[in-house]
Amino acid sequence: MKKTQVNSNINFVNNKQLFIKQIKANYFRNYKNLELNLSADNIILVGHNGVGKTNILEAVSYLTSGRGIRKAKSKDLIFNNFDEKFYEDLFWGVHASVFVMDKTFEIGTGIQKNNNSRLVKINGEFAKQSDLSKLVKISWITPQMLLVFHNGMQEKRRFIDRLINISNPIHVGLLYRYEFLIKERLKIINNYDGNKIWIDTIENDIVNLSINIIESRRKFVSEMQNIYFKSDLNEDFFPDICIEITGKAEDLLDSLGKEKYHSKMIEILRKNRNHGISTFIGPHKSELLIFKRESKQEIKYCSTGEQKVMLISLIFKHCDLMESIYKQTPILLLDDIIEHLDDIHKRVLFEKTSEHNSQCWFTCTNSRAFKDYPVSYKLIDVNKLQKNFSKKRELKYA
Ligand SMILES: Nc1ncnc2c1ncn2[C@@H]1O[C@H](COP(=O)(O)OP(=O)(O)OP(=O)(O)O)[C@@H](O)[C@H]1O
Ligand SMILES: [Mg+2]
Incomplete structure (x- = not known):
């Protein structure tokens, strides 16, 4: 039997080995305070162009070592809102609760004022970026890679x-x-x-x-x-x-x-x-x-x-x-991946990602494509996130 048919036996009971349960980003790109509470399900970030979908993937990509999906300079990541009076004092931070195999780890990372190197904390203790990459594997596909x-x-x-x-x-x-x-x-x-x-x-x-x-x-x-x-x-x-x-x-x-x-x-x-x-x-x-x-x-x-x-x-x-x-499959960040794919490629890809052992994150401007397939996912409307800025100013990177 060709596997082009939708696999009706897809296991909806999540058995992901590696997934993000919660992520917060402070003063990161266009987010002053972002907070997402998640399950092991794959995530679909849907929203208009420029609303901040790729920025969320970028925040996730800092939960491992390196310079993230955009290889950005750290200062470019700082929330840059010209109405913000205290802009000069700001720096960015990402905090996440990550489920790895059978334990949950608290990971914090970010840049402090007057310090250019990225700090990392794992369960409240300072750690090296290499410790982070040993703990959390993340891989991605972005349009720039093409x-x-x-x-x-x-x-x-x-x-x-x-x-x-x-x-x-x-x-x-x-x-x-x-x-x-x-x-x-x-x-x-x-x-x-x-x-x-x-x-x-x-x-x-x-x-x-x-x-x-x-x-x-x-x-x-x-x-x-x-x-x-x-x-x-x-x-x-x-x-x-x-x-x-x-x-x-x-x-x-x-x-x-x-x-x-x-x-x-x-x-x-x-x-x-x-x-x-x-x-x-x-x-x-x-x-x-x-x-x-x-x-x-x-x-x-x-x-x-x-x-x-x-x-x-x-x-x-x-x-x-x-x-x-x-013995660990990476979290996959799939930025704008479904554009240009025809229906059959989308179908095979959705099947594959629902069986992937770690969480997969998609971005798209229209979630219609996903609704046609019997795959389990959490849909996040990024347009709505932008309206709910919290007034909190403290940076929590750990
Ligand atoms: N440091 C920063 N501070 C504030 N805003 C920023 C910063 N860096 C980038 N932005 C803005 O974040 C916005 C969202 O960018 P992002 O790339 O995440 O959009 P997107 O939702 O992925 O859009 P698309 O669908 O076009 O890919 C852009 O308007 C960009 O100008
Ligand atoms: Mg984008």
């Missing part, structure tokens, strides 16, 4: 590196260090004072890191390959997606093996000390292909709707990878 497929290689590498980092949190550290050392090397070359030992050390580290980054990316590609649609999205409609990473450094590593690659790269770096970053190969130059496994069709040649479908496939596959590693 642009990545039309942008240059650097954007594509960043997109994949972010996915890798969610499943292998040391990856980003390798990349930062690699990029930092490349800049350091360039600085030394530009002001060369004959300190050969220092530049030798840096080049040695660059080469070692280049091997680690290539290996970490390859591990991810092969893990994703092995997941092969365990995700159970209807394959006819959500095709299996493959990622391929190629490049001169990758070829050299394959042909020479690690040891000889190391000596060859050191030789290349030494010869080219006077020519800077553009003169040597490495993972900063890797080429990335994202394509449908069966037809080999590359994502950038697909229609807008097809690209959205491919992105959904890729992110669900990544959720399965996370589940296999951490």
Whole structure:
């Protein structure tokens, strides 16, 4: 039987492992005081353009580490209402009660005045962002992510590196260090004072890191390959997606093996000390292909709707990878996801999200699409939230 039929046996008894029971946002974007009380049900935020739907998803995205779904600067998040007399003194905070497996955790995060780094509290105790990402996994699909497929290689590498980092949190550290050392090397070359030992050390580290980054990316590609649609999205409609990473450094590593690659790269770096970053190969130059496994069709040649479908496939596959590693499926934030999807894709997606082990959040301007399907969800009319500002001024981030 094709799974295009609505599955009438969908289990309406919620068995979500990870969900937000309550979220409050203070002085965050267009919300002075937002409070949502929720159950394990999936959430549909419905409202006019510009009313604050994506802002709510963004607040949720700060319940894990990183810079949220918009990669915003912290100061841009501060409630910016020009009628607000005390604007100068404000800062933002998000507080949530989150159900994780079988316990509820109180999570608070935000920025305080005169302090640019994001504070995190878990159950009232200060914690690191990395503790937060261990506790709560969140993944998302936003319209901006589709642009990545039309942008240059650097954007594509960043997109994949972010996915890798969610499943292998040391990856980003390798990349930062690699990029930092490349800049350091360039600085030394530009002001060369004959300190050969220092530049030798840096080049040695660059080469070692280049091997680690290539290996970490390859591990991810092969893990994703092995997941092969365990995700159970209807394959006819959500095709299996493959990622391929190629490049001169990758070829050299394959042909020479690690040891000889190391000596060859050191030789290349030494010869080219006077020519800077553009003169040597490495993972900063890797080429990335994202394509449908069966037809080999590359994502950038697909229609807008097809690209959205491919992105959904890729992110669900990544959720399965996370589940296999951490035994926890991430909360999914799906911003404007149903625009451009035809009825059959919506139906399969709704089935999939209702069976997803963690809460899924949708935004849309019209909730009609959801009403046609027998899936359980909580509908929140965001237009109404805006009329109920509380007069409270205290920031509660924990
Ligand atoms: N720091 C801020 N302070 C106050 N308002 C802000 C701030 N940052 C953004 N906004 C406003 O928040 C509003 C809601 O933005 P949001 O992106 O959440 O809308 P949306 O409901 O998702 O709209 P769409 O349907 O078009 O995607 C916008 O009008 C934006 O100008
Ligand atoms: Mg939006």
